[in-house]
Amino acid sequence: MTNISQHDAPLVLLGQGAYAKTYPVTCTQSKRSAEEQTRIDLRFLIREPADVYQAKGKDFLTAHALNEFRRCPLLYRKKELGLIPERDTTAYLIGRAAHALILEGRERYQREFAVGGPVNPRTGQPYGSNTKAFAGWAEQQNKLVLSDSQAALVEQMAAAVKEHAIAAEMLSEGVAEGVVRTEYAGHRCQARIDWINPDIHTGIVDLKTTEELDTFEAAMRAFGYIHQLAFYRALVATAGGAHNCKGIPTPGGWQLIACHIIAVEKREPFRCGVWRIEPAVLNEAQRENEEAMRDLRQCRETGNWFTRYEGLRVIDRL
Numbered sequence: 001m002t003n004i005s006q007h008d009a010p011l012v013l014l015g016q017g018a019y020a021k022t023y024p025v026t027c028t029q030s031k032r033s034a035e036e037q038t039r040i041d042l043r044f045l046i047r048e049p050a051d052v053y054q055a056k057g058k059d060f061l062t063a064h065a066l067n068e069f070r071r072c073p074l075l076y077r078k079k080e081l082g083l084i085p086e087r088d089t090t091a092y093l094i095g096r097a098a099h100a101l102i103l104e105g106r107e108r109y110q111r112e113f114a115v116g117g118p119v120n121p122r123t124g125q126p127y128g129s130n131t132k133a134f135a136g137w138a139e140q141q142n143k144l145v146l147s148d149s150q151a152a153l154v155e156q157m158a159a160a161v162k163e164h165a166i167a168a169e170m171l172s173e174g175v176a177e178g179v180v181r182t183e184y185a186g187h188r189c190q191a192r193i194d195w196i197n198p199d200i201h202t203g204i205v206d207l208k209t210t211e212e213l214d215t216f217e218a219a220m221r222a223f224g225y226i227h228q229l230a231f232y233r234a235l236v237a238t239a240g241g242a243h244n245c246k247g248i249p250t251p252g253g254w255q256l257i258a259c260h261i262i263a264v265e266k267r268e269p270f271r272c273g274v275w276r277i278e279p280a281v282l283n284e285a286q287r288e289n290e291e292a293m294r295d296l297r298q299c300r301e302t303g304n305w306f307t308r309y310e311g312l313r314v315i316d317r318l
Helices: 050-058 063-071 072-079 090-104 106-112 132-139 148-163 165-170 215-224 225-239 281-300
Strands: 011-014 022-025 038-040 111-117 144-146 175-184 189-195 204-209 242-244 259-265 272-275
Touching: 011 215, 022 165, 050 072, 050 189, 063 148, 063 225, 072 242, 072 281, 090 106, 090 144, 090 148, 106 111, 111 148, 144 148, 148 165, 148 259, 148 272, 165 259, 165 272, 175 225, 189 225, 189 281, 204 215, 204 225, 215 259, 215 272, 225 259, 225 272, 225 281
Parallel strands: 111 144, 204 259
Antiparallel strands: 011 022, 038 242, 175 189, 189 204, 259 272
């Protein structure tokens, strides 16, 4: 039997965009031993455009929709019926552009976004993004449009993530914007996950943009980011599971799938931070998610879409 040296071993390209690297196929080249390292089999992931995924949202429960239900079942129902349209805000546009550049690479970013705008011949400066001239130019691009200042903001956020050692390492291997669909807790569910690293110790990585990192931990709880990750973890566990380096399923390994958040500021000094959500916290969020999913089934059965503010509330401290 011929031994394959480290230099002769076949290579596989992992990661995307600026984070793409080649790795030897053999398990012996991993950073952890085969006994310690478990892998998430990513073959269950579906690759599809964002608009296709969004169109299927009416048939599948998502983490975003479940968060809205946990906040207010009546709001969830009105949005489900199309009575409250989703707003495509500037903040959402910049966040979407940052995700494309940071996670999927410059080629995908340039395919999806046009940058710049028409120049005012009298001043030699670009027209403002709120002007009629800019709007007319934007309609001709057949892409989402970023002004020069918005594009510069996206570039600075991307540079901040790339320069953060822990964030860059997490994004060095894995799949961006992979879709998972599966049955979970009695509901047909789907998720489009920012990044999944097949190393179970890195696991699911969610990218967020924020005004400032100092208050991000409060925002993490206020906007349901932990519940969102718990939802993702449950879907990945159901659809994929964990295997060791030899492809053997690891009993109970899905419970160890790590979940992380990378957050980057949208203004100077463009700080980037990384958080790991502890398993006990994810387990509690998962219990609350599943309780909400039971409530959702009951609402559908009874037609009673409550607000969670029907009862008297009491303020008993400052």
